[in-house]
Amino acid sequence: MSVLVAVMLFLVPAVAVNEDIEVDCGHTEVTVRWSDPRSQVEPSLLLLGTCSPNSLYDGKAVFHVNLEDCNFRRMVTGDQLSFLNDLTYIYDPAFSQPVVCAYERPSDWFPPLYTPTFNTYGYSNLAFQMRLMNADFTGPALSSAYPLGSIIPIMAAVYQSSHQPLLLLMEECFAAMTPQLQPDGPVYPIITNKGCLVDSKTTNSRFQLRARTSEMHLSLQAFKFALGEDVYIHCKLVAWDPEGLDSSKKACHFVKGHGWELLDDPARSNLCRCCDSHCMTRSKRGLASGLGIMKNTVLGPLTIIDGSTP
Structure with a gap:
C-alpha cells in the first residue's frame, strides 16, 4: 500500500x-x-x-x-x-x-524483492459470477420477473486466467428476501447437503449438462416463497479439482422414477446416496492441491409472480 x-x-x-x-x-x-x-x-x-x-x-x-x-x-x-x-x-x-x-516513477521507489512460488494452481486470477439467463442459456435474461411454476435459468461460472481447468460446483443455495442473509430471516432451500439439489425432489428443477467444466446451468422452477417480493439467491460456489469428486464435492439432482443422479458422471451416482441423509466431508484433496476455492455469491433481485392473478 x-x-x-x-x-x-x-x-x-x-x-x-x-x-x-x-x-x-x-x-x-x-x-x-x-x-x-x-x-x-x-x-x-x-x-x-x-x-x-x-x-x-x-x-x-x-x-x-x-x-x-x-x-x-x-x-x-x-x-x-x-x-x-x-x-x-x-x-x-x-x-x-x-x-x-x-x-x-517516484525517485525513492524500487521494485519489491521477488520470491518465486511454485504452485501449479494458485488462488489468483479467478472471478466467480452468477447470472439470470434466457431460456436456452445463450444470453442474459430480458426480465427478472417469473410466473409461479415457470423455469428460472441460472448460470454460475468461474472465469480463470492461467489455471489448470477447474470444476465449478454449487455447494449450497438458498433463496432469501434480503441481499444479506439474516440469522432469523426466512429462507427457501434450493441446494443443500454439499451439492444436492433438494428442490428437484418436489419440482422440475434440475442441472443441465455442462457446456464447460467452469460453468453450471441450473433450471430452477419458480417457487411460492415470497411471491411478489424481491428474492435473492445466495450460493456458495466452489472451484474444485475435476478429478476430486466425492460425497462432499458433487452436483446431484433427483430424477423422477430413477433417484439421485450425479451430473458429471451418472455411473458414479452412488456419491449422491447421502443426499437423503447427511453428506460428510471425506476428502481434502482439492484443498491440498490449491483448488478448494470457495466464494459466497448473491444473485438478484428477481421476482416470482402469481401467474393466475391478472
Whole structure:
C-alpha cells in the first residue's frame, strides 16, 4: 500500500482509450466507463481483470476499483510506473481491450524483492459470477420477473486466467428476501447437503449438462416463497479439482422414477446416496492441491409472480 501512496503525487489525467472506453486514473483507484450503443455486448457480462461492473445504466458499464484489486499488473519502464489490465468480453462478439494507468516513477521507489512460488494452481486470477439467463442459456435474461411454476435459468461460472481447468460446483443455495442473509430471516432451500439439489425432489428443477467444466446451468422452477417480493439467491460456489469428486464435492439432482443422479458422471451416482441423509466431508484433496476455492455469491433481485392473478 505504501507504494501507491508514493504514486499518488505523480498522477496522470484521464485517458480515453478509444470511443468505447474512458479511463480515469485516480490516486489509488481507477474508474473505467464502457459504452457502445451500436454493439450487441451485454454490459453486465464485461470483466475488468477479475472484477464485474460496479454499476450499469443506459447500456453503459462503470468500474470503480482499487489498483491493488482485479488482478492489475504493475510494470516499471525507465521513469514510468504503469498499472495494466484488460477489459474483456468472453461471449460473441468476444473482445479484449487494454486498460492502462501510467505514473511518473517516484525517485525513492524500487521494485519489491521477488520470491518465486511454485504452485501449479494458485488462488489468483479467478472471478466467480452468477447470472439470470434466457431460456436456452445463450444470453442474459430480458426480465427478472417469473410466473409461479415457470423455469428460472441460472448460470454460475468461474472465469480463470492461467489455471489448470477447474470444476465449478454449487455447494449450497438458498433463496432469501434480503441481499444479506439474516440469522432469523426466512429462507427457501434450493441446494443443500454439499451439492444436492433438494428442490428437484418436489419440482422440475434440475442441472443441465455442462457446456464447460467452469460453468453450471441450473433450471430452477419458480417457487411460492415470497411471491411478489424481491428474492435473492445466495450460493456458495466452489472451484474444485475435476478429478476430486466425492460425497462432499458433487452436483446431484433427483430424477423422477430413477433417484439421485450425479451430473458429471451418472455411473458414479452412488456419491449422491447421502443426499437423503447427511453428506460428510471425506476428502481434502482439492484443498491440498490449491483448488478448494470457495466464494459466497448473491444473485438478484428477481421476482416470482402469481401467474393466475391478472
